[in-house]
Amino acid sequence: xxxxxxxxxxxxxxxxxxxxxxxxxxxxxxxxxxxxxxxxxxxxxxxxxxxxxxxxxxxxxxxxxxxxxxxxxxxxxxxxxxxxxxxxxxxxxxxxxxxxxxxxxxxxxxxxxxxxxxxxxxxxxxxxxxxxxxxxxxxxxxxxxxxxxxxxxxxxxxxxxxxxxxxxxxxxxxxxxxxxxxxxxxxxxxxxxxxxxxxxxxxxxxxxxxxxxxxxxxxxxxxxxxxxxxxxxxxxxxxxxxxxxxxxxxxxxxxxxxxxxxxxxxxxxxxxxxxxxxxxxxxxxxxxxxxxxxxxxxxxxxxxxxxxxxxxxxxxxxxxxxxxxxxxxxxxxxx
Numbered sequence: 001x002x003x004x005x006x007x008x009x010x011x012x013x014x015x016x017x018x019x020x021x022x023x024x025x026x027x028x029x030x031x032x033x034x035x036x037x038x039x040x041x042x043x044x045x046x047x048x049x050x051x052x053x054x055x056x057x058x059x060x061x062x063x064x065x066x067x068x069x070x071x072x073x074x075x076x077x078x079x080x081x082x083x084x085x086x087x088x089x090x091x092x093x094x095x096x097x098x099x100x101x102x103x104x105x106x107x108x109x110x111x112x113x114x115x116x117x118x119x120x121x122x123x124x125x126x127x128x129x130x131x132x133x134x135x136x137x138x139x140x141x142x143x144x145x146x147x148x149x150x151x152x153x154x155x156x157x158x159x160x161x162x163x164x165x166x167x168x169x170x171x172x173x174x175x176x177x178x179x180x181x182x183x184x185x186x187x188x189x190x191x192x193x194x195x196x197x198x199x200x201x202x203x204x205x206x207x208x209x210x211x212x213x214x215x216x217x218x219x220x221x222x223x224x225x226x227x228x229x230x231x232x233x234x235x236x237x238x239x240x241x242x243x244x245x246x247x248x249x250x251x252x253x254x255x256x257x258x259x260x261x262x263x264x265x266x267x268x269x270x271x272x273x274x275x276x277x278x279x280x281x282x283x284x285x286x287x288x289x290x291x292x293x294x295x296x297x298x299x300x301x302x303x304x305x306x307x308x309x310x311x312x313x314x315x316x317x318x319x320x321x322x323x324x325x326x327x328x329x330x331x332x333x334x335x
Contacts, residue, residue: 012197015114016040018092022059025178026098028186029119030064033096036190041071041090043078045101079105087111096189097151109151114196116151119185121178122214123147123163125206128156129214133178136168136214137239140231143167144177146185148192150203155213159203161192173241217244224248224257226286226334230303234260245311248286248334255334256311263297263306286334296320298334 019030020043033039042065050057058066065072071090075083084107087095094114097104099121109116122132124147129135136144145165152158164184168177195201222244224233237246237260245256283299290297295306311317 012036012194014038015193015197016091016093017193018043018087018090018095018112019061019098020044020095020100020102020104021061021098022101023099024060025121025182026061026100027064028182029096029098029189030061032186032190034068037193039068039070040092041073041087043073043075043087043100046074046076078102078108084108084111094193096193098185098189104151106153109153117161117189117192118149118151118156118158119189120147120149120156121181121185123165124149124156124160125208125211127212127214130216132214133181134174134214134217134239135212137172137174137177138235140235141168144181146181146188148185148188149206157206159205161195161201161203162188164188171238173238175242219244222247224334226298227301230262230300230305233300233305234262250332250334254313256317257307257309258311258317259309260305260307261295263295263304284333288329288332288334291320291324291330294319294321296324296329 015037017033017037017039018041019026019033019039021027021030022045030039030042042061044059044061044065047056047058047062049055062072062074073083073086075086077083078087087108088111092112095104095108095112095116096119097116098119104116120128120132121144122128122136123143123145127135127144133144143165145163147163148161149156149158150161164187166180166184172180192201217240222236222240224236224246226233226248233246237257240246241258245258247254247256249255285299285301287299288296289299289304294308296308296310298305298307308320309317310320310323312323
């Protein structure tokens with residue numbers, strides 16, 4: 001789609017923009033908007049309990065809005081008359097949404113004259129829904145991107161303004177990919193708003209082909225099934241770092257796995273003295289077959305996984321070398 005106003009923001013009129021977002025993913029977009037447009041108000045979700053003490057904690061967007069002294073509202077729903085009245089009082093020309101986490105009713109979608117614009121972390125219509133970043137890594141996608149779309153009443157079904165592509169690297173985690181897409185989305189958002197103002201961007205309906213849905217990540221999905229292939233488990237480890245973090249059990253104790261890599265057959269053959277002498281069957285999925293420096297090799301349903309960083313309950317993350325110190329690992333079973 002054509003660009004307009006990039007490098008010449010003085011030619012375009014700043015919009016009165018309301019912003020709706022909650023997690024860190026939304027911060028680059030909020031900061032980018034502040035450089036080009038007037039932020040008339042910020043919506044974010046109510047403070048949530050967090051940490052061991054379950055203390056009410058403000059969202060990253062709330063902290064950023066307070067620091068910038070922006071008008072702030074935290075309605076538990078946008079369906080109430082009070083929430084709608086507060087948004088209307090800001091008189092936004094457009095509402096920009098980035099990982100807000102609350103549904104926008106029709107009354108909100110139709111309130112701003114220029115509509116509601118959403119930053120979605122996938123190349124729509126692939127991975128509509130709540131967890132497009134994790135689902136893309138889990139599926140083994142080699143490419144993703146951001147979509148800037150005009151919102152409608154459907155689940156990420158609105159017409160597209162523009163898309164920007166990004167390759168998924170073999171070492172990308174959920175965290176690293178989210179950060180890259182947040183930055184890409186912020187730049188694409190400004191480009192889209194400039195194009196709308198200049199009249200050089202027209203919404204395009206999404207294709208009806210290639211539609212997939214990125215369901216919300218459930219905690220149970222973090223549990224590793226060692227009967228699956230090493231490639232699948234390696235993607236699971238990357239996708240769920242930093243949250244919810246892939247996990248397994250070692251003889252009744254939870255073990256979180258934060259980093260891993262595919263291991264070759266040669267690396268899987270144990271010559272380590274760190275081994276049980278009880279005749280353990282090293283071909284069973286989940287059995288630790290070798291310990292080689294920084295790598296703990298685990299047999300999978302197909303292939304071997306080389307685990308490099310782990311975390312025990314209540315402890316800090318450590319390298320496998322540190323974790324293995326003073327204990328026998330080879331021959332033990334992960335489940």
